[in-house]
Amino acid sequence: MRTSICLVIAIALIVSAAGCARTGPAAGTLTIAEGLEPTTLNPLVGIGDTQPVRNIAHLITETLMYWDWDDKAAKPLLAESWQFDDETTFRITLRTDVSFTNGEPMNATAVKFSLEQLWADDKFLVITNSWEEIVIEDSHTVIIRTSRPDPILELGLAAKGNIVPPEYYAARGKDEFGIAPVGTGPYTLKEWLKGDRVVLTANDDYWGDKPKIAEVVFKSIPEEATRLAALENNEVDIIGQVPIQLGQRIDDASSLELVTVPGNRMMSVRLNRIGGKPLSDPRVAQALNYAVDKQKLIDDILMGYGKPLQGQPVSADYFGFNPELPAYPYDPDRARELMAAAGYPDGFDIDFEGPAGRYPYDRELAEAITAQLGLVGVNARLTTMEVGAFFGRILDGQVADIYYLGDATMPDGQFALDVFRTGTGFSRYANAEYDRLVVEAAGIVDHDRRLAVLHQAMETANVDPMMIYLFTIDEFYGANERVQGWRALPGGEIDIRGASIR
Amino acid sequence: MLQFIVRRVLQTIPVVIGITLLTFGLLRLTGDPAAVLLPLDAPEEARIQFRAEHGLDRPVIVQYGLFVSRAVQGDFGRSLRYHEPVIQLYMGRFMATFQLVVVALTLGVLIGVILGVIAATRRSGPLDSLTMGIAVAGQSVPGFYLGILLIITFSVVFRILPSHGSGTLFHLIMPAVTLALYPIALLARFSRSCLLEVLSRDYIRTARAKGLSSRTVIYKHALKNSLIPIITVIALQLGSLFSTAVAVESVFAWPGAGRLTLEAVFTRDFPVVQVSVIITALVFVGANLVGDLMYGVVDPRVRFE
Numbered sequence: 001m002r003t004s005i006c007l008v009i010a011i012a013l014i015v016s017a018a019g020c021a022r023t024g025p026a027a028g029t030l031t032i033a034e035g036l037e038p039t040t041l042n043p044l045v046g047i048g049d050t051q052p053v054r055n056i057a058h059l060i061t062e063t064l065m066y067w068d069w070d071d072k073a074a075k076p077l078l079a080e081s082w083q084f085d086d087e088t089t090f091r092i093t094l095r096t097d098v099s100f101t102n103g104e105p106m107n108a109t110a111v112k113f114s115l116e117q118l119w120a121d122d123k124f125l126v127i128t129n130s131w132e133e134i135v136i137e138d139s140h141t142v143i144i145r146t147s148r149p150d151p152i153l154e155l156g157l158a159a160k161g162n163i164v165p166p167e168y169y170a171a172r173g174k175d176e177f178g179i180a181p182v183g184t185g186p187y188t189l190k191e192w193l194k195g196d197r198v199v200l201t202a203n204d205d206y207w208g209d210k211p212k213i214a215e216v217v218f219k220s221i222p223e224e225a226t227r228l229a230a231l232e233n234n235e236v237d238i239i240g241q242v243p244i245q246l247g248q249r250i251d252d253a254s255s256l257e258l259v260t261v262p263g264n265r266m267m268s269v270r271l272n273r274i275g276g277k278p279l280s281d282p283r284v285a286q287a288l289n290y291a292v293d294k295q296k297l298i299d300d301i302l303m304g305y306g307k308p309l310q311g312q313p314v315s316a317d318y319f320g321f322n323p324e325l326p327a328y329p330y331d332p333d334r335a336r337e338l339m340a341a342a343g344y345p346d347g348f349d350i351d352f353e354g355p356a357g358r359y360p361y362d363r364e365l366a367e368a369i370t371a372q373l374g375l376v377g378v379n380a381r382l383t384t385m386e387v388g389a390f391f392g393r394i395l396d397g398q399v400a401d402i403y404y405l406g407d408a409t410m411p412d413g414q415f416a417l418d419v420f421r422t423g424t425g426f427s428r429y430a431n432a433e434y435d436r437l438v439v440e441a442a443g444i445v446d447h448d449r450r451l452a453v454l455h456q457a458m459e460t461a462n463v464d465p466m467m468i469y470l471f472t473i474d475e476f477y478g479a480n481e482r483v484q485g486w487r488a489l490p491g492g493e494i495d496i497r498g499a500s501i502r
Numbered sequence: 503m504l505q506f507i508v509r510r511v512l513q514t515i516p517v518v519i520g521i522t523l524l525t526f527g528l529l530r531l532t533g534d535p536a537a538v539l540l541p542l543d544a545p546e547e548a549r550i551q552f553r554a555e556h557g558l559d560r561p562v563i564v565q566y567g568l569f570v571s572r573a574v575q576g577d578f579g580r581s582l583r584y585h586e587p588v589i590q591l592y593m594g595r596f597m598a599t600f601q602l603v604v605v606a607l608t609l610g611v612l613i614g615v616i617l618g619v620i621a622a623t624r625r626s627g628p629l630d631s632l633t634m635g636i637a638v639a640g641q642s643v644p645g646f647y648l649g650i651l652l653i654i655t656f657s658v659v660f661r662i663l664p665s666h667g668s669g670t671l672f673h674l675i676m677p678a679v680t681l682a683l684y685p686i687a688l689l690a691r692f693s694r695s696c697l698l699e700v701l702s703r704d705y706i707r708t709a710r711a712k713g714l715s716s717r718t719v720i721y722k723h724a725l726k727n728s729l730i731p732i733i734t735v736i737a738l739q740l741g742s743l744f745s746t747a748v749a750v751e752s753v754f755a756w757p758g759a760g761r762l763t764l765e766a767v768f769t770r771d772f773p774v775v776q777v778s779v780i781i782t783a784l785v786f787v788g789a790n791l792v793g794d795l796m797y798g799v800v801d802p803r804v805r806f807e
Contacts, residue, residue, distance in 0.1 A: 036765075039583040046548065047539070047583060122548040123540065175585050195595055195757030196667060221666050221755040222765070225650045229665040233657045388770055391537040409543065419543055426542075 028214035030483060030499060033227050033236040037195060037220030040178030043162045044114065046123025051492035056198055056218050059497070061162040061183030064092060064111065067155060067411065069489055072319040073447075074154035078106060078163055078184060087149040087445050088132075094140040098207045102182045104165040108136040113166035115144070115157075117174070126415070127156030149445045152412050155319075159410050186211040186497055195220075212485075212500035231256060231478045237501075238483060240494060242476035244305050244360055250478040259477040262307055264490035265408035266315055266416070267359065268467035269352075269369060272401040272428040278339075278348050279401055285465045286328075287338035288402075291376040292468050293330035297368055301361050305474040311465075312458040313407075313416045315472045317490050320413025320441075320454035325462050328469060335376045347377020354404030358387040360473050366404045369468075394426055402468075408491060413454050414442055420466050429466035510794060514787045521783045522573075525776050526566050534558070535582055535770040556582055569776075578780075579773035581766075588773045592759055592781065598668060599751065599758035603743045605678040610685025611736055617686070618693030623720060625698065633690060640687030645746060649680040649753035666755035677754040681746060685739045692735055696728035730801050737793025741786030 036052045043049065043057040064079035082092045098106040112134045119128045130150035135143040144153065163184065169177050181189055186208065187200035198218040202211040219236060221227040228246050230236045232253060242250065242258075250258040271279050271288065278284045289311075298306035309315060311325045339347060354366040363384045370380045380402065385393075393399040409415035417438045422430040437457035444450040477488045486499040535558065536549045553559040556579075557568065572579065578588045621633040656676060657665035664673050700706065701724050709719045748760035755761070759778060766774035 039581075040585065045585075047585065122551045123544060125545045125548060126543075129545075178585070193757070194591075195598075195762065196669075196755075219667065219755070222761065223650070223753045223755065226653055226666050226753055226755060229650075229653045229658050233661055233665050235657075235665060388532065388534075388538045391542060392534055394542065395534070395537050405542075407543075415543070425546070 028501065029217060030213045030215070030238070030496060030501060031217040031219060031236040032238045032240070032494060032496070033219045033221045033230055034240045034494075035220065035222055035224070035227065038198065038218070040175075041181045041189065041192070041198070042174055042178035043160065044117040044121070044164065045174050045178065046121050049123060049160070052218075052220070055492075055494045056200070057162065057181065058185070059187040059200060059216070060181050060185045060189055061164055062185045063158055063161045064094075064163065065154060065158045067158040069317060069411065072317075072411070074158045077158075078111075079157075082154070084445050085143075088146045090144040090146065090150075090153050091137075092142045092144070094142070095207070096140050098184050099205075100165040100168070100182055100184055101188050101203055101205070102165055102168055104167055106163060106184050107139050108142045109139075110166050111142045111163055112136055113169070114163045115142075115161060117164070117169070118160060124160060127152070127160055149443045151442065151445050151447075151450055152410070152414055155410055155412050187216060190215070209498070211497070213496070216496065228478065231480065234480065237480045238486065238494065238496075239478045240475075240488075240492060242478050244303055244473075244476065247303070247305070247476050250476075255481050257479045257481050259479060259488050260305060260474045261477070261488045261490055262315065262317060263408075263472040263475045264315065264317060264411065265359070265406040266309055266313060266472055267365070267404070267406045267470040268309070268313070269402050269470065270405050270428070270467045271465070273466055274428050274430050275401055278342065278344050279350075281342040282464045283338040283342040284344065286463070287335040287342070287376070288373065288378065288468050289328035289465055290331040290335040290338070291378065292328075292369055292372050292470070294327070294469075294471050295330070297365055298471055301364050301368060302471075302473055305476070306471040307474075308471045309469040311462040311469055313420070313461055313467065313469070314413045314458070318411045318413050318416065320417075320451065320458065322455040322458040322462075324455070325458060332376050339377065344377075347379060349379045349381070350402060351400035352380040352382045352402050352404075353390065353393065353400040354382065354384045355387040355390040356384040358390070359406045362404060365470075369404070397426060411490070413458070414438070417454075417457055417461070418442070420461070427466075431460060431464050431466075434460045434464070506798060507795065510791055514791065517787055518780070518783060522570070522776070522780055523566070525779045526569065527562065529770075529772050529775060530562050530565070532770070535772060538770045539582060556580075578777045581774050582771045583766075583769060583774075584771075588777045592762065592774065592777045595757060595759040595762050596781070598756060599744065599747050599760050602674070602677055602681060602751070602756060602758060603740065603747055605674060606681035606743055607685060607736070607740055609678060609682035610689055610739065613682070614686040614689025615693045615732065617690040619697060619720075619725065621690065621694040622697035622701065630694075634694070637687040637690040640683045641691075643683065645680050645683065646749045646753055648683060649676070649750055652676045652680060653753070668756055673754075673756075677750050677756050680753070681743060681750045684746065685736075685743065688739070689732065689735065693728065693732050696731050697724060700724045700728040730797060733796050733800065734793045737789045737796065740789040741782070744782050744785050 034052050038053045038056055039047060040053065041057050043054055043061065062078050064077060065074040066077045068075045078095055078098060079092045080095045082090065085091050094108065094111065100106060115134050118124050119131055130146040130148055131144060132147045133145040135145065137143055165182055168182050179192065186203050186206045188203050190199040190201045192198045200216040202214050221230060224243050224246065227239045231239045247258055250256050271285055273280055273285065294308040298304060308327045310327045312322055314321050352370060354362055356363045366382055366384060370382045373380050407416060419425055420427045420429045421435050421438055434457060437453055437460060441450050441453040441457060444453060475492065482502045484500050484502060487495045489495060536552045540548055540552060557565060576589065580586060581588050581591050584591055617633045621630040624630050653665045653676065656663040663676055667673055706719060706724055709723055747758060748764050751758045751761035752764050762774060763778040
């Protein structure tokens with residue numbers, strides 16, 4: 001009996017030691033863990049248009065240009081250069097030295113084919129609604145003709161215009177391409193074990209800077225605590241979607257690095273400015289902005305990880321951001337003054353709705369805002385609900401007069417501003433001057449002139465607010481210090497093209 | 503016996519139909535998938551196209567009719583997110599869940615029954631209190647929480663087990679143990695009380711009076727008879743483990759059908775949720791049936807009703 005117990009213990013120890021050696025990725029392999037698993041690897045279908053998919057898909061299939069967040073401009077990738085021949089003619093000159101990994105050449109035919117896939121899907125209407133014609137001028141020149149001057153062409157192409165090999169794509173179809181994509185990128189797909197991992201291997205014939213990491217593995221670990229444990233256990237190298245409350249643990253760990261990026265989602269309390277008094281009065285809208293102490297919300301609830309909005313519907317990372325506009329300071333006295341001037345010296349009652357569990361601390365923030373509004377006499381009755389139901393109410397137009405929402409779009413002010421034009425979608429704002437400026441900016445292709453008009457539009461939105469401007473919430477990533485040269489960009493983008501492992 | 507089987511199988515049909523009706527209706531009451539799957543600022547045309555593509559713009563009755571007519575041919579629709587036939591998607595992950603559930607159930611039976619026997623035979627002693635204490639704790643601790651505790655202990659602090667995923671025996675240990683905890687606890691308590699109940703019967707007293715050793719009395723006579731209700735409980739556990747697996751799979755990122763279902767619920771991927779509920783219901787019903795049949799096999803008195 002005793003010997004058999006000893007034997008069992010010995011075996012258990014040996015077996016666990018073997019398990020010990022198993023944890024820890026091999027050199028030359030980078031493992032990234034996010035929360036959601038990709039549903040497809042084809043970025044040209046609307047369902048594939050999510051950041052976890054793009055993080056993987058953009059390593060395999062590249063776009064004509066990429067967006068430089070610092071300069072707020074598109075930079076060359078598969079396209080060597082581009083220009084507006086005139087306001088509605090966009091000429092793209094392609095690189096001549098690029099082929100797809102299956103041998104097909106990357107040329108004007110491939111580009112036209114790929115852009116047509118985008119065009120055919122209604123989910124990309126936001127980008128393609130101005131497109132009229134795609135013309136192949138020669139083997140490496142493509143011209144996009146638009147029905148009106150479209151200033152977001154470059155951004156749209158940089159964000160969504162992935163180029164795919166036409167013969168392969170046409171033969172396989174979009175669903176199969178989503179399982180076995182082929183492109184020009186620095187990595188190719190080695191295997192995809194659904195529900196478990198996507199494995200990419202380096203493309204040694206890549207036309208650009210050769211990738212320094214041999215293999216990249218993308219895993220999806222839905223439970224945040226488990227994701228963090230995997231990082232601490234050296235099973236993964238980079239994790240995304242780290243909740244704020246776990247940030248400290250990564251920061252304290254000696255071999256781990258906490259990376260914070262300003263978020264691209266503007267949190268706000270949307271106001272119904274067309275539902276009659278009191279909200280239709282701009283003084284009341286301003287008063288509500290003065291009544292909320294954004295910095296306190298950031299410090300107390302978000303542990304300091306946020307940046308207040310500067311009195312406009314976009315954050316500093318968006319093209320069109322007006323740096324001259326001040327954030328609404330916390331000034332409850334001014335709030336009460338304005339409400340009195342508008343005829344509400346004793347405040348008023350109002351319904352307030354918000355999602356629970358959709359954004360970080362959404363319920364807590366909504367509750368805190370309710371309390372802050374209460375201090376100036378605005379008695380908000382808060383209801384938080386599950387996000388599907390909440391979005392349904394917004395789309396049906398049944399949502400309360402004020403509601404908590406976050407909005408993230410491609411980094412150009414036009415998208416954020418356009419939703420508030422009178423009568424658009426679920427806009428509850430009607431400012432003629434604002435409409436005029438937004439429409440004007442949407443038709444100017446010249447960067448500087450357009451920026452000036454966008455600045456004016458931001459100013460209009462500042463003095464006649466359609467929302468309580470709150471903040472952006474920082475995004476967190478955890479990384480093992482051995483990974484160098486990678487970047488996190490606003491919106492959940494993980495860029496490992498230049499990464500290496502020490 | 504055959505009559506018994508046929509009768510029970512026929513009884514399951516209205517159950518399954520009722521479940522599909524219920525799932526179908528309830529799902530569609532919860533809101534529009536287009537609202538969750540497409541971004542809020544997606545153009546209305548995109549939403550319309552999406553609904554048309556997936557047949558969500560027809561009246562619910564029509565949708566149900568179409569669903570049933572396709573389902574009997576084996577076509578349960580396509581996932582709204584994966585664009586893959588749902589049956590293929592679900593069954594592809596099913597084996598992983600099945601593996602986890604079977605291991606957990608085996609652990610539950612082995613450890614649970616053994617603990618129960620120990621407790622019953624050393625009744626009122628310290629061992630009895632200890633095993634029953636463990637059992638109560640096991641039934642009270644939320645599996646989700648236990649899973650995370652195990653991960654922190656064995657992956658982060660001791661670094662001897664992988665924290666997530668599947669592929670090797672090491673990956674299986676923690677999720678299986680987490681899932682097994684409830685059946686272990688339940689079976690420990692249940693088998694203890696079953697055994698005690700049998701031990702108090704007259705025929706056991708007769709056996710002891712005959713001079714049979716304690717060991718023979720317990721293992722040869724008492725335990726065999728107490729297994730009858732235990733077997734039924736084990737069969738029922740199979741079904742319930744399938745549903746508990748959802749939480750455990752999410753915590754351990756186990757690539758099974760449970761995790762797929764959870765994600766489908768949150769993203770309103772109706773076809774996936776439907777198939778998942780139907781198959782889980784079938785598992786429950788099937789396990790129930792097997793339990794009843796085994797009961798009939800083991801206890802001849804039941805057969806001749």
